[in-house]
Amino acid sequence: MKLCLSILTPRSRICRVLALLAAATLLLSLAHAVGFDAGKLMNAITQRFGAASAQKLRDWQKLVTETRDIASPEQKLHKANEFFNRRIQFTEDTEAWKQSDYWATPMETLGHGKGDCEDFAIAKYFTLLASGVEMSQLRLIYVKAKIGGAASNITQAHMVLAYYSSADAEPQILDNLVGDILPASRRQDLSPVFSFNSQGIWAGTTAGGSNKSTGTNRLSRWQELLTRARMEGFE
Template structure:
């Protein structure tokens, strides 16, 4: 059986998604001897267990604030369409509501997986320059579905909103910006907490991956109900062999790079 157009587009678009260049950051990973007693620090409730501090300004915060304003309008449109689907004039709103309805029929991990799969197939991978004529444009879910295309942050935003409407608590939802240390690009994913563990919902794969199992990425920023936050430390998430050849960098490079020019690397 042949793949659907959406499935072909999704498979063809499994490429790195460039966001803003936030600058590299790392901590040197040191492993204590097994016999030595180690006092474990309290783990952060954020994905990847890292502490994060709020950003009061910067390009990333401005982009998210703009998305939130558009979300307010879209929530009104969704409410109207949900109350009168026959009279709804927005095909994008109806498609979004169908995705949420299908997810509500499932529980737990299956609910998250339903939204991850449906959003991945509903949006064609497409760079901002080709779609908007400029780089790094963040769009709200209905705008993305109406265009039919988007890049990694557009997928992540759509999943973030869909998961919330499907019943997940705000404290259990995030958007995480990660630095791809192999390709030198930034990538955004949605993250959802289930049974105390964070799962990442990535536009480049159907399977959800627990944050502890993510490799070759460095988490840099996290977005949630408390706004945009920057991770206080950003260790390299090494490959399965534990190879960490660039872990000698320090996190101070983040301090001056919260609002740089944006690059595309689609």
């Protein structure tokens, strides 16, 4: 294959166009493979949170690109968990969004730099999907968390993300309150109420899904979030 010349002859112009098309095709393929429109997301985050937020999105895109090439699911989980636990400041919805209960999209969480337990879990969920983890292996779990440890009688609503290596495997729990990713059996402070992903809602946490609902339409806040995320550039 001959190299394109720098002089803008008709032939070199064709070479330049072909090179640009090839580069654009590669970028579009990458964005499609990881489940988001990079340009659309960048426009959304900068318009809403200003030019300074662009670097936050670039850092996230770098994370996704790097983790897609990692074969180990455990490493994917660790990197996604660490990324958000370190970068996002835990803040209640009433302060962060001036609402009593608001589920932020990953773009909103990144741009604002703040969020509560739902926002952490949802951002990690989208990130792991973009990194190549199967949706069937991920569940957002609404739990009652014992404040102060497993022996406490004080509980509050909380949300975590669970990863299942197989349908009958014990889930691994990603939590913004606990840095380590631990198996569910070591999280005696959590009592699951229901779990869900983009495919459905389950009364329990078993990955087999025998008690799966007809869909996620019962969870209107989740449906609204998915709609907003698609408008921002997630696929």
